[in-house]
Amino acid sequence: MGLMIEDKQFVIPGQRLAEGMDYLPANGTYREEDNIYSAQLGIVNVVGRLVKVISLSGRYIPKTGDTVIGKITNIGFNGWMVDINYAYESALSLKEATSDFIERGADLTKYFDFGEIIVANVINVTKSKAIDLSMKGPGLRKLKGGKLIEVTSSKVPRIIGKQGSMITLIKNATNCKIIIGQNGWVWILGDDLNDEMLAAAAILKIEQEAHTSGLTDKISAFLKENSK
Template identity: 55%
Template sequence: MGEILVKEKEIVIPGQDLVKGMDFLPGSGCYRAGDFIVSSSLGIISVNKGLVKVIPLSGKYDPKVGDVIIGKVKDMSLHGWFLDTNCAYDGMLSIREADEFIDKGADLSKYYDFDDWVIAKVVHVNKISNVDLSTKGPGLRRIKGGKIIEVTPSKVPRVIGKQGSMVSLIKDKTKCKITVGQNGRVWIQGENPEDELLATQAILMIENESHIDGLTDRITKFLEGKKK
């Protein structure tokens, strides 16, 4: 019978023993060493149905097919645009993956210009980490208005919440439009700067306190207290 050696959501360090026994499988952020599963990074432990993972407290975004991200146009060529994706590799948005038809030889800056923010989807990542993007699909587009903030990419699931519960809570209490990119960038657009600031404060609070139990209740009290 296996034994869990740390508490759920405990912060662990590289080299720390997490569980003992062959009943568990190592996931991301950890590895097996004999009868033990050991942490390979600084992060928060999660054990679910025998799978052990360590969610890193920091680190760059690792792109995966299907991710919706927020990128910034940094360059362009005859064939499309290069976007800063908040990871080690730029993303390529080709003309054929743009959300509208573009004539050959058209001025591409009329569609996406330098420093524009774009909501896009990762459609391909190859072995040398070339990242292909698309803006074909619901909600994928150039961003107009609002503000962009950044959180640690590993904290994105907590910002979104189970089935979108956390971000829905913030939207409801602040009346802001919010898109959370898997690469840690968040777009916020409210009816006024005060609402955008409140949404920003709530999201950064989630990032800083993501490992603490009762987070949803604390965020609810924070938002309701500020809106009185």
């Protein structure tokens, strides 16, 4: 009876997590007869009676409230289609894009043109996987210049750090503006190309070593070593 594993343990699909009816299956798990099994590769999280598995790999899956970086792929009569590194395209409607009055038939490329990069908020994800974006909110805007890199979306929290500690460290050391989308796209703008390259290298280093401890110190040393 009870849990077969420890909290925060890594598990693989099909592994038995709990026995008996004391626990309830949540995300990434399923019940079969009396047992709860893992359905994903990841780390176990036990909250009260709920047992869930948090995936640490794979593609980005949007959730309402996520801030993402996207690329304009198409312009329609009613708004824009945006690629946010997901299997489904997301839509940015006119209403959510700007508070300006836009006349019928106006040229929408004035606001966002093909291939332009924006930072937006996910406001709705429907059952049929239609994703709505919004540009209304602090810091949501078009991104001009700079450089865009891609990291695994599950490593994003590590790159940001506790209360933004890690990203602040990189920003201060390299003097770059950095915006991280939950979808794993990272936008970097610095005064100098070398600064941008250093910031990108630091972020990719975090991605690679995300599961190791003492990462802040390592990155701090890495930045110091390479900033000359």
